[in-house]
Amino acid sequence: MQQSAVPELAHAHARPIHWLATATALAGVMALSSALQPDAARAAQPGPKAQPAPAVVTAPDPTEVDLPLDCGPVGIVVKQKRSGDLDGDGRPETVAVVHCDASMGTPPDGVYVLTRSTDAADPRVVATLVNPKDRKTVTDFAVRDAVVTATLHGYSSADVPNCCPDVTDPVKWQWKNGAFTRSTPAGAQSV
Numbered sequence: 001m002q003q004s005a006v007p008e009l010a011h012a013h014a015r016p017i018h019w020l021a022t023a024t025a026l027a028g029v030m031a032l033s034s035a036l037q038p039d040a041a042r043a044a045q046p047g048p049k050a051q052p053a054p055a056v057v058t059a060p061d062p063t064e065v066d067l068p069l070d071c072g073p074v075g076i077v078v079k080q081k082r083s084g085d086l087d088g089d090g091r092p093e094t095v096a097v098v099h100c101d102a103s104m105g106t107p108p109d110g111v112y113v114l115t116r117s118t119d120a121a122d123p124r125v126v127a128t129l130v131n132p133k134d135r136k137t138v139t140d141f142a143v144r145d146a147v148v149t150a151t152l153h154g155y156s157s158a159d160v161p162n163c164c165p166d167v168t169d170p171v172k173w174q175w176k177n178g179a180f181t182r183s184t185p186a187g188a189q190s191v
Helices: 016-035
Strands: 076-084 093-100 110-115 124-130 137-144 147-154 167-176 179-183
Touching (some): 076 137, 093 124, 093 137, 110 147, 124 147, 124 179
Antiparallel strands (some): 076 093, 093 110, 110 124, 137 147, 147 167, 167 179
C-alpha cells in the first residue's frame, strides 16, 4: 500500500463550526465593502445628457416680409408660393410670385426667395429671380428637388400691349456656388 505524500487535513470533513466561520467571514467582507464606497466625485457619472432637439425652422411666410416691390397706394398680392430647402442647409426657403394689386390689366410679377435664420428672426429676401421691372408674368411655377421652375411670359418690344405677351421662356433656377443660376430646363423650347 502506498502512502499519500499529503497528510490528512483536519478540516477535510465539513463540520457545522466550519460553515459558521465561512458565513461570518463572508458577512464581514460584504459589510466592509458597503462601508468603503467611492466618494461622489469619483463615482461613475451618468452618461451624457440628451441634447435638446434642434429648433424647427419654419418656411418664411411672404406676408411677413417687406418685399422690394413698389405698389404705391395699392397692396401686394401673393400669387403663388412654394417652399423647399434650396441651398442644402436643412432649412426651408420660400419662393414667392407676387405682383401689385392692379384693378385692370396684367401687372408684372416679381419672384423672390425668402429665408429665415436659425434664430427664427424675421424672414428676409435673399434673392430676386424675376424683377417686376422686366415686365414678365409667371405661370407653371414649381419648386422640386431644390430647383425652381417657371414659364415667363414677356414682350418682344415696348410696342406690344400688356394684354398680349408674345415671348414665352421656360426657365429654372438652382443654387450653385453661393448664388441662384438661371438656365433653360432640358427639353424646353422658347416661343
